[in-house]
Amino acid sequence: MRIAIASGKGGTGKTIVATNLAVALAQDDHPVTFLDCDVEAPNGHIFLKPEITHCETVSVPVPEVNETLCTRCGRCGEFCQYSAVVCLGNAVLTFSDLCHGCGGCSLVCPDGAIREVPRVVGEVEWGPAGAVRFVQGRLRIGQARVPPLIRAVKTHLPQTGIAILDAPPGTSCPVVETIRDADFVLLVAEPTPFGLHDLRLAVETVRQVKIPHAVLINRANPGGRELRPYCDRVGIPILLEIPEDRRIAETYARGELAIRTVPAYAGWMRALFGRMRHEALV
Amino acid sequence: MKEIVVLSGKGGTGKTSLVACLAALADRKVLADCDVDAADLHLVLAPRMLQREEFRGGKQAYILPDRCAACGECAVYCRFDAVRFDGPATQVVGKTYRVDPIACEGCGVCVHVCPAQAVELAPAVSGEWYVSETRHGPLVHARLGPAGENSGKLVTIVRNGARDIAEARSLDLVIVDGAPGIGCPVIASMAGASMVLGVAEATLSGKHDIERLAGLAVHFGIPMLVCINKADLNAEVTAAMNGWCRMRGISVVGSIPYDRRFSEAQAQGKSLLELGDGVTARAVRALWRETRTALESRR
């Protein structure tokens, strides 16, 4: 089962839930793979402390123009939807930051003057973290293209067992890339006005991608009642409420797992998994 | 005119709550909410919308089923795995193809390779942007459609909109609330700015995030300031962050304690400063004084 842990807004505790869930399930002898798809700010490793045994660079193809073959016909520039290649009469300029790597320019060039060369966008690293198989992507600083790196992380999805994908925050292409072929999306939300607003956006995105989903309320406090009416109205089950607890915040700050300091946490994670499995079936 | 971009490397560090405070403190400025994925600033600033524009982020391919000969060329060439089998069988062909609008990046390769001219590109509306008036001055903000593409482009539009207003009204400052992460929308909100203010949370992951953000600021040659939020959550991490910044020549311009009144203020649609004075409010004012001095000392 592939479970993506996502949130519209950052900092709702998505990584806390994802890492603790992974370890709690591994303790019950489930085969668990943890994939950190938040490649702009990968933090799962802080809590899981993996021993990285493999590292691979990930690159995207970008065009390179052979000046001697190029006749300045301008077809490439007309084709490119992202202005990543521009023909200026006597020179062709490429802007690899803008390139989506579609391969179109080399396809339309009548003179065979464009070839594709790899440009490194980041690394995928993996290795064991106790009983959990750990995989993470790490975006190179200054690189903008996130989806190809997430795709590379996802080539490590196991055929069987449980995969937990820690998604990036937000609602745009990196999130969609992460959750695309998940069996279930768990949306971690905070009971605050910002939290409600961003949960709404996240729900719209997950609904577009058409994946079964439910909500986990993190840092629930007796006063905060913002999320329940909304979830009831749109018919999204709330699978778990984790109370606001300074101990959890402090454990997180130190980079430790909550299941080690808050005894009830492991039980919550087990119950959560059971409910997700149930929801994914119905 | 100067432009300061408030970023965090990761969401949820309290960035927007602090921007709301800076909005109350700074004079003669325009606000730009460039966290277009999850724009929250308007929840505090209660904007009165003056202008609303459509954002077309890119294009989208469509396959005309009656023309499709089901040769599958498009599926071979699409690098984004966006062409899928679909469609009812007709008398002529057993199947047709379909473009998955969520995966499609609108590159047009399928249009080019289709021998039956069955694919067309059409502009996709993927959001809106707005110019509004608030109690703390003009605000430019946006909303990216669900599963939207090209958030970087929308960020650039919002920033330019804010700069135009600043210029037209001879205002001195643009305060940008940026997106989380270090990818395309962040690069789009940072490039060419006068200064980055990084809001870091005093946690081990917060430290990692701010270090990566600092790397990005160096990459683009933009001076950076740091504000440590929830500084009393973990004294060790706060000390380590201070040390790291000192080593890199980054000034730490503020230390804000963990304060639940930030959530209270949010619930009331206010900035923390509007809740009255206190230790945290004083720390926020000090943060703004330091930031302003640093901004003024540049050029």
Ligand code: SF4
């Ligand atoms: S590969 Fe595609 S996106 Fe990149 S420059 Fe060529 S046409 Fe543009």
Ligand code: SF4
């Ligand atoms: S426009 Fe590009 S991304 Fe979209 S379906 Fe065609 S080839 Fe694939």
